[in-house]
Amino acid sequence: MKILNSFESYIDTYNPWKNTYALSRSLLGFSTLLVLLFNSADILFSYSANNVTCENVYIPTAFCFANKYSISFEVIRYLMIFILALVVIGWRPRYTGFFHWYICYSIQTSALTIDGGEQIATVLSFLLIPVTLLDSRQNHWKIKDINYESFTKKIVLFYLVTIIKIQVFVIYLNAALERLKNKEWAEGTAIYYFFSDPVFGLPDYQLNLLNPLLESNYIVVITWLVTIFELFLAASIISNIRIKRIALILGIIFHIGIIISIGIVSFGLIMISALIIYLHPIQKNINMNWCSPLFKYISVKRKRNFKRLGGESVKFLTKLFHNI
Structure with missing residues (x-):
């Protein structure tokens, strides 16, 4: 009974309308916005421009409709850029939440994507749809010091945010466990091969600088540390606030390092967005x-x-x- 009363008191004061949710959502939208800003339709559909149809998907994408009705993919891209700009500045989340997901879904399903970030963005933006529908504010940067909404709405919001946290937990746990099944990761040589890869690998100047380290026995330790660190991030879901803060800082540094080294900017921003809503208290401002x-x-x-x-x-x- 005491636990139930404590939970009820917690829900009664539950207020996710802080800048933690806003920053996470804006970063998520900004990552996809960058993809569309710096990649024309010719690049995004360089391998699939002639094969974009609505036959093989359950939910037709924006590009499926564009292809069907002979609308330029560039027009669709600019429209998506406009909508995502609204997402980033926080305008009317109740109206833009669904379109944010649909844009991510359309890119993930129809366009050329190779780093997996768009898939995560699609999942997270989908899980955020009910949260945005319950967000009646004119702008998600408008912080509410006190949440005067009904108890039912508060408890629904609590479970929705919890589901998002569980999803991020699954992402990191699955990433770590899948690596253990891979021969190169288990042997500790995966980082060497990955950094040497012509597509995802390091730029030549970084590769020349780090090559002595990559060819040393220390690479085995570094490779295993990546897996251990992802397990640590997954386990942080049940840790105290202090450990969560450490995990958040290290996680952000980790993904910034990935951005700087192998250049997958959108993926890095998506994962930083996920870490913020996963590890930072949703009821506290950053x-x-x-x-x-x-x-x-x-x-x-x-x-x-x-x-x-x-x-x-x-x-x-x-x-x-x-x-x-």
Whole structure:
């Protein structure tokens, strides 16, 4: 009975409308936005432009419809860029949540994708749809200090966010366990082969610099540390706040390292987005005082331009970082 009362008290004060959810969702949208900004339709469909049909998919993608009705893929790409820009700035999550998922789904299903990030983005954006439908705010950067919504809505939100956390847990656990089944990962040589790969590998200057390390016995330790670290991230779901904070920081550094080394930017941003909602307390704001000087400068120098953007995203950028 005491446990039930404690849980009821927790739900009664449950408030996910903080910048943790907002930052995670914006990063998720930004990752896909970058893919569309820097890749034309000719690149995204370089191997499948003549095979995009609605016959082999349960839910037709935007590109399926475009192909069927002879609409330029570039027009669809620019429309997606516009919608994702709205997602990033946080405008009306109740209206943009579904379209965010549909864009990710369309790219994952119809376009040329090779790093797996788009699949994770599709899953996470899908799981966020019911959360966004319950988000009545004009902008997801508009932080609510107190959640005055009904108890039923709060408990639904709690379980929805918990499902997302479990999904991220499964991603890291599965990644670690699948590696153990792979001969190269089990032997400790996978990092060597991966970094030497002509598609995913390191740039030549990095490869030449790290080659002595890659060809040494230490590579076995490094390879195994990756698997152990992913198991650690998975296990962090049941850890205390202090361990979660350490895991979050190390996880972000880990994925930034992947971005810098092998250049899969969208994948790195997607996983950082997942880590934020997975490990940071959803009811607490993320302290970002370190970027306060930058946004103060932008606020002064570009105030008029920012006003044109409108909405609570501007207030977030100019005030949040030094008020939290």
